[in-house]
Amino acid sequence: MSDSNLLSSRDGNILTVTFNREDKLNAMTRSFLADLKAELEAVRHDDAISVVVLKATGKAFTTGYDLQGGDWVLSQNPAESGGRLDIARDREDIRELLEYWWTIWKFPKPIIAQVQGLCLSGGGELIAMCDLVVAADSARFGHPASRDLGIPPTVFLWPMLIGMRKTREFLYTARLFSATEAERLGLVNRVVTPDQLDGTVNELAQDVARTPTANLTLLKKATSCFYENMGLFASGEQAADLDAVFHQSESFVSFFATVAERGVEAALAERRQRFG
Template sequence: MTDEQNIVLTRIEDGIGWITLNRPKKLNALAGEVVAAAHDAVKAMEKDDDVKVIVLTGANNNFSVGYDIAQEVEMGLSRPEDWHGALTNNVGLSMAVFSCTKPTIGAVDGWCLAGACELAMACDMIIATDRAKFGEPEIRFGSGPVTLLMPFVLGQKKTMELLLTGDTIDAETALDVGLINRVVTPEELEETVTKLAQKIALTPLVILRLTKTALVRAYEAMGLRNAVNVNLDLAATLNAAEAPEKAQFQELVRTKGLREALNFRDARYGALTD
């Protein structure tokens, strides 16, 4: 089968449930079908008592470049109410991971951008390779964060910088600012994640569930879920907003393909890159 037919792969080994985003030709872009399949996989593993820890990762040396921009343009979403419906599904996946009653680990290699960065941040822990890149560049093509988790992970100042510039950061910087837990080589990624998951899995499942639930409720008491819900409403309006640069970007996607559109976007910001 092609990667399009196996868009999300799952396996369970020694109490660890692995969920792999599998669209390598599209750098594991989160098309609507991928979001739905990944959501189903998370929910199924949450219910499976043979699984004590859930790991999310990506195929072929990348986590994911985020939501499938070409698919969104092809869908022709224009009204805020249309965007709200589509974005609700995206938020649903990230929040299913965040609120999962079992510990979750993001195993990140390569690109981890936009909605995929949000998905990784929804995990309880992140182990990344030294070639991983993180960021939410949505503002550069007329969009914005869908699941507003970064303020709760990084705090105000670094979140403002990253979300208002669309800059990306490398793994060492991500470690320094508290986005991830550990940096390893690509060859060490699976072994390191497995050892961490095995250590967590030594705790009885009922204790893991109650501890995770307590931690989720603590963040919800700080306003995380309300912030996510409010942002969803604003994101629907933001994505429907009109701007010349956004219109040009979308027209390039339609007529010349996503790569040309991204080149146009990057050229505008290239002169200002450190």
């Protein structure tokens, strides 16, 4: 595991995995995702662990996929190609990323996300795969990239979790929304003050962990089946294909052409001027 990405600790039958890229606002890279998967796989069949908690250092849970550096989540880095991607290869990459998220969805033990600060874009995909979410009242959620850079292949499960109209609002406007609104919509289980966050998550994890692990696995599978039978996996594949098409758009190409020429900060500054 890359030492800079994650920290992990055990307390009884609870595993806590802490995102440790504070200087990058815990943005997710390819190695970050690989390390997270390895942490989960290591306890998949470990009877001594019943519950996993995901939390983060610093002021952000995660701002999504890292736009800087060479550790790009997909095999083609648009910053290195001026935004031009081979669509067939991109489609395969996005479907591979989707399968990554489905692997976490299928993880047999409860995962609790402890969210502070920003939880954006790919971070929304991550918490969508979690069983329970507790957020600080300062947390903010959303997908700023929806206007011009792409569709998350899981669509954060928003269509199933919060319905069509709110999903479309958040995607069409790229509006960030508060933890309070996220709780009202059903994306978050509890909202507490930042100083209560650790204690609340620990109490919840301890409570869940009192249920026998084998029973938790059955309860999780029983609830997952409802979404899977409604077409969760097929819908994700279609969204992944649409994301590959989105990556051929002029807005996507233009953004990463600017990244290639003048860097990420310049590209983000241009986006702010255009979209606010």
